[in-house]
Amino acid sequence: MANEKLNTRCCVVGGGPAGMMLGYLLARAGVDVIVLEKHADFLRDFRGDTIHPSTMQCLYELGLLEAFLKRPHQEVREVGADISGKRYEIADFSHLPVHKRCIAFMPQWHFLDFLAEEARTLPNFKLRMETEVTDLLWDGHRIAGVRARHGDGRLDIRADLVVGCDGRHSTVRAKAGLQVSDQGAPMDVLWMRIPKATETEGGTLGYIGADGFLVMLDRGDYWQCAFVIAKDGFDAVKEQGIESFRDRLVRINPAIAENVKALVSFDDVKLLTVTVDRVQRWYRPGLLCIGDCAHAMSPIGGVGINLAIQDAVAAANILAEPLRDGPAAVGLLDDVQQRRQWPAKMTQGxxxxLQNKFIKPLLASRTAPKAPLAVKLLNWFPPLRRIPARIIGMGFRPEHIRCREVLTPPGKKS
Ligand SMILES: Cc1cc2nc3c(=O)[nH]c(=O)nc-3n(C[C@H](O)[C@H](O)[C@H](O)COP(=O)(O)OP(=O)(O)OC[C@H]3O[C@@H](n4cnc5c(N)ncnc54)[C@H](O)[C@@H]3O)c2cc1C
Structure with a gap:
């Protein structure tokens, strides 16, 4: 078993949206950074697909938006839902004070591939795939790096700062002993692909009926679908059989009667458990947690990726300059938490x-739901639709790129 030892200024654990963005921003600012990702590629399905205006504004400020929009994606300016057979318009993104006034639906692997390709052009950036962090290295009470597994080998990386971006089941967070408080989620999500007969076949984003809640994300020649079920309810769904499940989907959206035949067995349906939690303290000396590692988000509003990106931007704004010169003081890690915990708490709240007021009763009842008054008001008065668009699209505290770009000649370290 080969042992490798490396030193770096910042070691980012996890190559999801938070980790890739932070790695890119720190390297762009001249900080030596190594990102570790346990998977061999980014090609995992069933992850969030929604890139919001706040994220695209950051890409615009970085000069990356044009290249990003060349990747396969669909743009949505208005979001609506079908409730018991009637269409309601809910959010209108076309008036937001940003460069790109829409949501871009892009499979997450394209987004992460894009960030990885841009980051690899920076001399201070290293990405190690198939490298799973298993433990932390300590100097007394200070976290001084990570221990990782790569194939049969072991890798020790000593770093002035470790950033946990390893998601809702974070190893880093557990090994650091950070306390997590579970906020509760009454639902899980079943995730599946439903093919289209033609690429132009349209539809609405959300369908809500007596048989449940179905979200359909348009991915060109198929829909990526999310079906909301009661927490731990997948076994009960399976007991009823795949035919009964298909019938249920068709009762919610009769237009997909032919398309759902592609769901042959429950092997075509994946369970994604929903968690909403947050850590009390996002840091310890030598360690900071951001993204889902600090606050796992519910899929409601499709905001998780975007919050993770905003955390990364804020962390880079606060930490890049000091990290270029040496270790970041604990007070700066606290500054990151103070800046980002409020938007995370507000969004989770x-x-x-919404989970308790609408989704829980919907999952408990088998009667056709009526549109809530708030949804009716949004449908009747179009200017009101700018409010949910603002909350979803921009978040509670939109971040802007403030860390300076430092150009290092290729091959030369800062
Ligand atoms: C059912 C469901 C649907 C969702 N839909 C949406 C949506 O449409 N839009 C949206 O914005 N958000 C959505 N979310 C939330 C979103 O997926 C997350 O909030 C977001 O991905 C968080 O990004 P992250 O970078 O913090 O963590 P993750 O995306 O979880 O990334 C963590 C990364 O760390 C890696 N990793 C884990 N452990 C280790 C280790 N020990 N060593 C090395 N690497 C490791 C993982 O492989 C992964 O690549 C959804 C969530 C759920 C549950």
């Missing part, structure tokens, strides 16, 4: 309100 709203998600929990």
């Amino acid at each position: 709203l998600q929990i309100f």
Whole structure:
């Protein structure tokens, strides 16, 4: 078993949206950074697909938006839902004060590939795939790096700062002993692909009926679908059989009667458990947690990727300059938490309100739901639709790129 030892200024654990963005921004600012990702590629399905205006604004500020938009994606300016057979318009993104006034639906692997390709052009950036962090290295009470597994080998990386971006089941967070408080989620999500007969076949984003709640994301020649079920309810769904499940989907959206035949067995349906939680303290000396590692988000509003990106931008704004010169003081890690915990808490609060007020009763009842008054008001008065668009598209505290780009000649370290 080969042992490798490396030193770096910042070691980012996890190559999801938070980790890739932070790695890119720190390297762009002249900080030596190594990102470790346990998978061999980014080609994992069933992850968030929604890139919001706040994220695209950051890409615009970085000069990357044009290249990003060349990747396969669909743009949505208005979002609506079908509730018991009637269409309601809910959010209108076309008035937001940003460069790109829409949501871009892009499979997450394209987004992460894009960030990785851009980051690899920077001399301070290293990405190690198939490298799974298993433990932390300590100097007394200070976290001084990570221990990782790569194939049969072991890798020790000593770093002035470790950033946990390893998601909702974070190893880094557990090994650091950071306390997590579960906020509760009454639902899980079943995720599946439903093919289209033609690419132009359209549809609405959300369908809500007596048989449940179905979200359909247009991915060109198929829909990526999310079906919301009661927490731990997948076994009960399976007991009823795949035919009964298909019938249920068709009762919610009769237009997909032919398309759902592609779901042959429950092997075509994946369970994604929903968690809403957050750590009390996002840091310890030598370690910071951001993204889902600090606050796992519910899929409501499709905001998780975007919050993770905003955390990364804020962390880079606060830490890049000091990290270029040496270790970041603990006070700066606290500054990152102070800046980002409020938007995370506010967003989770709203998600929990919507979960308890609408989704929980919907999952418990088998009667056709009526549109809530708020949804009716949004449908009747179009200017009101700018409010949910603002909350979803921009978040509670939109971040801007403030860390300076430092150009290092290729091959030369800062
Ligand atoms: C059902 C469901 C649907 C969702 N839909 C959406 C949506 O449409 N839009 C949206 O914005 N958000 C959505 N979310 C939320 C979103 O997926 C997350 O909030 C977002 O991905 C968080 O990004 P992250 O970078 O913090 O963590 P992750 O995306 O979880 O990335 C963590 C990375 O760390 C890697 N990793 C884990 N452990 C280790 C280790 N020990 N060593 C090395 N690498 C490791 C993982 O492989 C992964 O690549 C959804 C969530 C759920 C549950």
